[in-house]
Amino acid sequence: MRGHRAAGGVVASAYGVGVTLTAPAHHATAAAVVPAVALEAHDDGYRLTPLADDGAADGTAERVPAAALPERVAGLEAAGVRWVWDTAAVYPALLAAGVRVERAHDVRLARAILRGTTVPLPAYANLPRDGWDEPSADPADGLFALDRAAADVSAADEHRRQQQVVAASPRPGALRLLLRAESAGALAAAEMSAAGLPWRADEHERILAGLLGPRVPSGQRPEALEVLVAHIREALGAPRLNPDSPVELVRALRAAGLTVETTRSSELRRLEHPVIEPLLSYKKLSRLHTANGWHWLDTWVADGRFRPDYVVGGVATGRWATRGGGALQLPKQVRGAVVADPGWRLVVADAAQLEPRVLAGLARDRSMAEAGRGRDLYDGIVATGAVADRSAAKYGMLGALYGATQGAGGRLVPRLAARFPQALGLVEQAARAGERGAVVGTLLGRGSGSPSDAWRAAQAAASDLDASDAVVRRARSLSREHGRFTRNFVVQGTAAEWALCWLADLRRRLWALGAGRLAERPHLVYFLHDEVLVHTPEHLVDEAAEAVREAAAAAGRLLFGDFPVDFPLDVAVVERYSDAT
DNA sequence: CCCAAAGGCCAC
DNA sequence: AAACGTGGCCTTTGGG
Incomplete structure (x- = not known):
């Protein structure tokens, strides 16, 4: 097994593939000096609990009737507050009342990440399940999920525990960044649902x-x-x-x-x-x-808007899912119906060859990063002489990321492995770990989860001396299948982290460009893994497009520090989504 | 009647 | 072009 060398040291399997033992300095983010307030449902209304710097409740919890909540939140927000809450359960109602917030810590999403992280958290290991482990509130269920959580452990108490286990962990900087990005993503998701995608x-x-x-x-x-x-x-x-x-x-x-x-x-x-x-x-x-x-x-379309219901962290890799409407599979055929409002434009931006670039950064593969510098990454790979044309470079890379063994993709992988041993070695190592049933991790420490009991039972059955050929074949097939999953997980999951950082930075930049309510300023209206749509007044298109690019560069620096890997965007300013490439 | 699996296709 | 990762959602089909 070839060690993965990075600025911080050599990878150890307990920390997951591609994760360095010592947190790179650029992940050591300073905690924002903003007072925090926990907000959760309580009886018929809500409870607001101011938190001290160490996360402890200071004993002055306040009860607010539902009708008075938006005004109270807006007042505290104006003074600068980090909200500690279950975003999906609380924020939609605030947005509907016209209240937008800048910062939050999502206690439920953080719980899920900390449950599964590859960063050792002894204090969290044997935590009994409680309401914070339950899935997000379905809008149809109202505040049911929040009530359930509140009945077990308060948001303030769980937040404090999360702060403590992260601070005591070997990689506090990476985990803090991951939780911040995930929480900001939850804000962006609720805001995009509230604003809606313009749909004619x-x-x-x-x-x-x-x-x-x-x-x-x-x-x-x-x-x-x-x-x-x-x-x-x-x-x-x-x-x-x-x-x-x-x-x-x-x-x-x-x-x-x-x-x-x-x-x-x-x-x-x-x-x-x-x-x-x-x-x-x-x-x-x-x-x-x-x-x-x-x-x-x-x-799905009402009042000129399609409002997808995003499920943040709904995919094992950290990608989002959606509930209803198939919002992540809008066929190209109907994208002509996505039209900016009169006097407004759409800024359509997608990250070019995001996953291979993320892999270059994750593996700190300077050759692959160089291939993508200032140009199409696949063209750059062709320029190294590794493969004959762009199509071969693309399908070979995708084959490497997906674990192709057959067909054109599979045949090209060895050529790329010879040219880019660092990058291809990382995904290969992730695949081997997965085949053994080990957990792998993303750059920031999101874990891939253990294989199921059925999977382990199949492996155990195959190790029996009397195991039939069929049993052995089945176990090998499951093993390789899980290896393909973990191979892809490290890259798809780190790409999802890049995209969250991009989104988090972008929503703040866009807010700062305009004035008035969210829907009156340039704002996000759609997010699709490596692509965003911004709806903006025409006179701010240049600023909005610049914000999209600056946010992408900032996301790259946040994740990879000064490692020289580019994240170029294809940006189009259009009236109609179908007019972007 | 409801429900789940299978087949298929859309997106990245 | 193929069948190699992550999903959602449609219809058909067959079970209770």
Whole structure:
């Protein structure tokens, strides 16, 4: 096993792959000297608890009726306060009342991170489960989750405990940064839901009518799909075929003499037959109709806004998930409906080749960082002579990040490994750790979690001398599968940390650009892993675009210090989302 | 009637 | 192009 050398020292497996023993100095952030106030539901209203510097409640808790909360919070906020709370449970109501806050510590999200971190936290190891381990409040459930948490341990007490275990840990700087970024992300998520993504229902209707025909009642096939179904049935000689049924469809394809294993478009595309073209068109349009058609529009768009419900930290790697509306899978087909308000513009920015760049920083691979300096990273890899063209560089890198063994991607990985041993070695090491069942960590210490009991049982069964071939094969397959997960985890998870830092810095910069309420200033309206949309008054587009770039550079410095890895953005200022590349 | 798995496809 | 990571959500299908 090749050690991963970094500024701080050599990696130790107990700390997770890619994590240095001594925290790099640039993670040693100074604690903000801002008074903290814990806020949580209490009886019919809320309880506000001022916290001393050491996190202890100072004994002057205040009870505030729900109706009076926004005004009280706004008053304290004006004086400068860090809120200690469950953002998803409390902040939406404040935003609805027009109150935006600058800083928060999300006790529930912090609990989840500290539960799973690869940084040793002895004092947290045997903590019994309580309400803070429960998932975020579903908006439909009101304050139920918050009440549950409050019944166990107060936000003030849990916050104090979190501060103490972090301070006593070997990597307080990294963990503080991670918790700050996660908490700021929670603020940004609530703010984006409140502001909503500008969505023109009339434009969406126009797109649907152009592709599907006139609107039809739900449960009915639009005209364009009816026509395609007729062609498909005719071409297959199957007058009653339902093309939405994979079972019926594969049977009909075989009856027509086509050798198919599945009905996947990628498989069908390789075949020559009159049914293929109408069938592929049908699949594409049927997907649009069912996933983002009129029903979706009626359900998810109101008052010219689509309001996704983001689930911060909803993915094991630290990426966000969403609940309802499929907000992270908006097909390119309908992005023409995302249109800035009159007099406003959209700044669309995405981080170019984010994951390989993050890997370069994580592994402190100077060759890979150099390949991406001031240019497209994949072009830079081609320039080293490692591979023939950009496409090979891209699929080879993605193959390395995903654990490809077959196909073009898999074949290219060894060439990249020879050229960039540091970077490729790190993901390889993460994969080996995962195959053994070890926990790996991101740069800031988010942990990948232990494999399930079933996984361990399968490995144990395979180690038995009498184990059958099938049992051994199954265990190896599960082992490699988990290795692919941990391989990807270290990179995807650290990329998510970069994106959180970007978002956190950006929301503050945007706020400072304007005046008035959140929706009157340049503000975030959408976030998609490595991409943001900012809605901004036209006269501030240049400042907003600059803020997006400066925030990206700041995120790079925050995570990687002076290690020379670039995080360039593709930035477009447009009226319509579909006009950005 | 509800529910979960399977097949499929959308995003990164 | 393929099938190699993270997800959500749609329809079909088959079970209770």
